[in-house]
Amino acid sequence: MTRKERYQQVLAYFQEHNPTAETELIYDSPYQLLVAVVLSAQCTDKRVNMTTPAIFAKYPDVQTLATATFDELFPLIRSISYPNNKTKHLIGMAHMLVNDFGGEIPMTVEELVKLPGVGRKTANVITSVIDEQPNMAVDTHVFRVAARLGLTRNATTPLAAEKQLVQYIPKEQIHIAHHWLILHGRYICLARSPKCGECGLRAICPYYKKKIKPLEKSGS
Template sequence: MTVRQRYDGIVAWFSEHMPAAESELRYKDPYQLLVAVILSAQCTDKRVNMTTPALFEAFPTPFEMAKATAEEIYPYIRSISYPNNKAKNLAAMARMLCSEFGGEVPSDLEQMQRLPGVGRKTANVLGAVLWQKEVMPVDTHVFRVSERIGLTTGSKTPLQTELTLEKHIPGHLLPVAHHWLILHGRYVCTARAPKCGECGISAWCRKYAADRRAKRAERDGE
């Protein structure tokens, strides 16, 4: 199977079966999504969604959050991973968002990355979700699944994965393809026990094919 055939098959399957895949983070505006994505680093969306209602009630806009100290934000996010660092980042992010961007999340992804706590992946998530920008955010699910199923080969960094996926997936599909791979990794192609028997893309999966060859070889050797 060629790389192009693998991509075409996987993209076609997801396009048919998950045409409207979207973020599982709950948010009402760009500010809330920005906060939620910052909190989601090395933390589950489920935990973030349990945390943000009280946080947004206390700080409904970036202007309220900008007035708060990290110590005041911390109690609302203490159940999140790395709460101390994230509280500091949220306080600093809100201050810069208000002082330099008028409280509006910038749609320019390079400008967005100037905000404390915002790296390339976070900026790409907001770009893809809010403005349908043709970018591919790479989190742990996307990185792992892409290598396992064969969309990447020997990728060492999230940036390598990002550039490879952006090269092979049609640009207009990148925003939804990001969610395809995340949700697939979260619920089907899990890290420890992938549910290959339930997988709709196993026909194009490199690891599934390799496992089947190994089993045949084992049977033939008996």
């Protein structure tokens, strides 16, 4: 079976079950989404949403964020993972946006990646969500789930996985496919102990087959 054929089966499954998120990042502008996504690394959306209102109230735009000092911003980020890095990143990001981008959020991956704290995954999220560009943000979930389902082959880096996925997923489906892969990874296809028993994709999942076959042979 080709990767694209696998993908079509996976998509059909998701269309039928339409997985939904318990929580999503809350934002009201490209600026707010950028801040929220930078904060979301190794942190639940729920917790990000608990901290962003205070940040957006105190720093409503890039210009005000660029005036923030570390000691002012840090307490607002303290309860999130990697508060030190994220505080530095947000301030550095705001500085570069003001100094090099006229205070506007650039809408290309190449430009966004130059910002401190913004890697390829974040840049892909921003450009796909805000500007509907056909970019696939490969985070740990997408990387893991796509590999297990056979949607990627021999992809050892997120970038390699991204290129494979974008190659055969129809542009208009990339955004929803990304979202569904995330949710599947978050609720079913967990990293350490995936809930294969609850997964309707077992029948077509190479990872499940590999996992089960040895058990059947050695089992009673």
